[in-house]
Amino acid sequence: MxxxxxxxxxxAPWPVLPPGxxxxxxxxxxxxxxxTPHRVWLFGGxxxxxxxxxxxxxxxxxxxxxxxxxxxxPGDFDGCWDVVGVDPQKLDPVLLDVANxxxxxxxxxxxxxxxxxxxxxxxxxxxxxxxxxxxxPKGIIRIAPDAQxxxxx
Numbered sequence: 001m002x003x004x005x006x007x008x009x010x011x012a013p014w015p016v017l018p019p020g021x022x023x024x025x026x027x028x029x030x031x032x033x034x035x036t037p038h039r040v041w042l043f044g045g046x047x048x049x050x051x052x053x054x055x056x057x058x059x060x061x062x063x064x065x066x067x068x069x070x071x072x073x074p075g076d077f078d079g080c081w082d083v084v085g086v087d088p089q090k091l092d093p094v095l096l097d098v099a100n101x102x103x104x105x106x107x108x109x110x111x112x113x114x115x116x117x118x119x120x121x122x123x124x125x126x127x128x129x130x131x132x133x134x135x136x137p138k139g140i141i142r143i144a145p146d147a148q149x150x151x152x153x
Contacts, residue, residue, distance in 0.1 A: 001022070001024070001028070002017070002022055002024050002028055002029070002032050002141065003017060003018050003022060003139070004018075005017060005018075005069070005070050006018045008131055008134050008136050008138070009134075010133075010134050010136075011133045011134055012131055012133050012134045012136070013071070013133060014066075014069050014070040014071045015069065015070040016068075016069050016070075016131055016138040016139065017068060017069075017138060017139030017140070017141070018138070018139050019129065019137035019138060019139055020129075020139050021062070021125075021129075021139070021140055021141075021142050022139050022140070022141050022142070023141075023142050024141050024142070024143065025143070026047060026050065026143060029043065029046075029063065029068075029141060029143070030043055033067060033068055036072075036073075038073060038074075039067070039074070041110065042067055042074065042076060042077055042110050042111065043067075043077075044110075045077070045108075045109040045110030045111055046063065046067075046077050046079070046109065046110075046111060048108075048109055049079070049095065049105075049109040049111070049113050050143055052091070052092040052095060053081050053086070053091075053095065053113070055090060056086045056087050056088075056090040056091040056092075057085045057086050057087050057090065058081050058082065058083075058085070058086050059082065059084075059085055060081060060082035060084075060118060060142065061079065061080075061081045061082075061142070061143040062079055062080050062081070062125065062128065062140050062141065062142050062143070063077060063078075063079045063140065063141040063142075063143060064077070064078045064079055064080075064128040064140045064141075065077045065078030065079070065111065067111070068139075068140070068141055076106060076110055076111040076112065077110070077111035077112075078111060078112050078113075078114075078128070079111065079112070079113045079114070080113065080114040080115070080116045080124050080125065080128065081095075081113055081114075081115060081116070082116055082117065082118045083115050083116065083117050084117060084118060092108075094108050094109070095113055095115070096115065125140070128140050
C-alpha cells in the first residue's frame with residue numbers, strides 16, 4: 001500500500017512519500033500517480049521499462065522522482081533496479097545506456113533507470129530516499145516481480 005504524502009515544509013516544493021521503501025503493485029502505482037494524461041504517458045514508459053527488466057530476470061525495481069510526489073506536472077520518473085540475477089542477453093541494452101545523460105532511456109521509456117547491485121552497492125537507494133531541496137528523508141516505491149499484473153497505462 002502506498003501511504004499518504006507528508007509535507008516536509010521549508011524549501012520542499014511539494015509533498016512527498018514518508019520515509020521508507022513502500023511496496024506496491026503497478027496497479028496501485030497507476031491508481032495513485034497516473035492521474036492526468038501526462039502522468040499516464042509517463043507511467044506507460046515506466047511499465048514498459050518494468051516489463052523489460054522483469055523479462056530479463058530482475059527481482060528488485062524501485063520508483064522515485066517527482067512522479068511519486070504531489071508535483072502537478074512531473075518531467076519524468078527516476079528509478080533503479082538490481083542487476084543481481086538479470087540475464088544480460090535478455091536485457092534491453094537501452095537500460096544500460098548512460099550516454100548523453102541517459103537520452104536513449106528517456107526517449108524510449110520517458111524516464112531514467114539506474115542499475116545498482118544490492119546489497120553490495122545500496123548508495124543510490126539512499127540518494128533516492130533524500131529530498132533534494134531539504135536533504136530530509138523521503139520514501140520510494142519498490143515494485144515486486146509479480147506486481148506487473150493489473151497495470152493499465
